[in-house]
Amino acid sequence: MADLYLPGxxxxxxxxxxxxDGGPAKAVAHVTYDREATAAKPQNLVPYSNLRDWFGKNADGRTMAPHILWDPWTGRFTQFYPATSRSKSVADRPGGTRTNRAGRVVLQIEALFFPHCRVDGKVYARLIDTPCKGWADLNAWVRSWGVPDVWPMGRPTAFTSNRSEKVWESKPGWYAHAHVPENDHTDPGSWPVFTSAPKTYEPYPGASFFMNGTRPALGKRSPIFTAMGERLVAEGCGRYKVGPGPVLGQADVNSYEAWQRKQGFTGSDAKWPPGRTTWDALKVPNV
Incomplete structure (x- = not known):
C-alpha cells in the first residue's frame, strides 16, 4: 500500500x-513565487522555514496549504495533509469542478522557488536550474499513488497558462498550476523531468484484473499469474499439483487466499481477489 506520508x-x-471525489489520480506542480525579482534585480530566496510556518501555522497560509512543501536545494520536505485528503493550493469556485478534490488523489506540491532568486550568490532563473534535490523520491512517492508520469496538457516550460476542464476531469497525470481550471496562476514555469520508475516488482494491476464480473477470472492467461504463483510457492502458500503456469486456475485462488491468511487477514478480507496490501508484500517480479 502506498504511504500516506512522503518518506523522510x-x-x-x-x-x-x-x-x-475520486477519479483520475493527479498531481499539481506549483512554485511558491513569494517574491518578485528580475534578471536585473535578483532577490535572495525566502528561507524555507518562513514558508513552512506560513502554510502550517499562519491562519491565512493554512487556507492555501499544499500537501508537500519541497526545498529543491536541500531536498527537505514538509507535509501538511495525508495523501488521501484534499489540500487547498488551487482556487475552487462554487458550482464548478472541485479542483482540489477532482481525483482519487490530487497531490499538490509547492517547490520553494521564484524566478531570479539568489542562493549563495548564484541566481536561478528556472526551477530546473536548481539542484532539484529530493525530486526522485518525490516523483516515486507520487507515482506510488497511481499518478502516471505524463503531463496531459504538456510539461510546463514557461510562465504561460493553458486550461481545459475536460482534460482536467478525465486524464490522470501531472498538471501545472497553470493548467487547473478556475485558476489564473501561470506557475511553475518549469519542472524536472520524470525519473526512471523502478521495475523490480510487478505493480498491483487492480482487483478487476483478477475477476470476471463477481467471479474469479479462471482461464485468463497472463505471465503475471506464473510470477505470482512462483512467489506463493516460495512463501510456503502454494496449493499446486502442477504449475504454476500462465493460466489462472483454482489452485492460484487457493494459494493466494492462503497468502492473505498468512498476512493476517480473515473472513471475507482473506478471499480472492488479491488486495493491494498483500500484493505489494508478495513482491511479484516484474514481467
Missing part, C-alpha cells in the same frame, strides 16, 4: 482533512 518528510499536519 517532516509532518506539520493542519488537521482539517477532507476526502477527494
Amino acid at each position: 518528510a517532516t509532518r506539520l499536519l493542519i488537521g482539517d482533512d477532507a476526502p477527494t
Whole structure:
C-alpha cells in the first residue's frame, strides 16, 4: 500500500482533512513565487522555514496549504495533509469542478522557488536550474499513488497558462498550476523531468484484473499469474499439483487466499481477489 506520508518528510499536519471525489489520480506542480525579482534585480530566496510556518501555522497560509512543501536545494520536505485528503493550493469556485478534490488523489506540491532568486550568490532563473534535490523520491512517492508520469496538457516550460476542464476531469497525470481550471496562476514555469520508475516488482494491476464480473477470472492467461504463483510457492502458500503456469486456475485462488491468511487477514478480507496490501508484500517480479 502506498504511504500516506512522503518518506523522510517532516509532518506539520493542519488537521482539517477532507476526502477527494475520486477519479483520475493527479498531481499539481506549483512554485511558491513569494517574491518578485528580475534578471536585473535578483532577490535572495525566502528561507524555507518562513514558508513552512506560513502554510502550517499562519491562519491565512493554512487556507492555501499544499500537501508537500519541497526545498529543491536541500531536498527537505514538509507535509501538511495525508495523501488521501484534499489540500487547498488551487482556487475552487462554487458550482464548478472541485479542483482540489477532482481525483482519487490530487497531490499538490509547492517547490520553494521564484524566478531570479539568489542562493549563495548564484541566481536561478528556472526551477530546473536548481539542484532539484529530493525530486526522485518525490516523483516515486507520487507515482506510488497511481499518478502516471505524463503531463496531459504538456510539461510546463514557461510562465504561460493553458486550461481545459475536460482534460482536467478525465486524464490522470501531472498538471501545472497553470493548467487547473478556475485558476489564473501561470506557475511553475518549469519542472524536472520524470525519473526512471523502478521495475523490480510487478505493480498491483487492480482487483478487476483478477475477476470476471463477481467471479474469479479462471482461464485468463497472463505471465503475471506464473510470477505470482512462483512467489506463493516460495512463501510456503502454494496449493499446486502442477504449475504454476500462465493460466489462472483454482489452485492460484487457493494459494493466494492462503497468502492473505498468512498476512493476517480473515473472513471475507482473506478471499480472492488479491488486495493491494498483500500484493505489494508478495513482491511479484516484474514481467
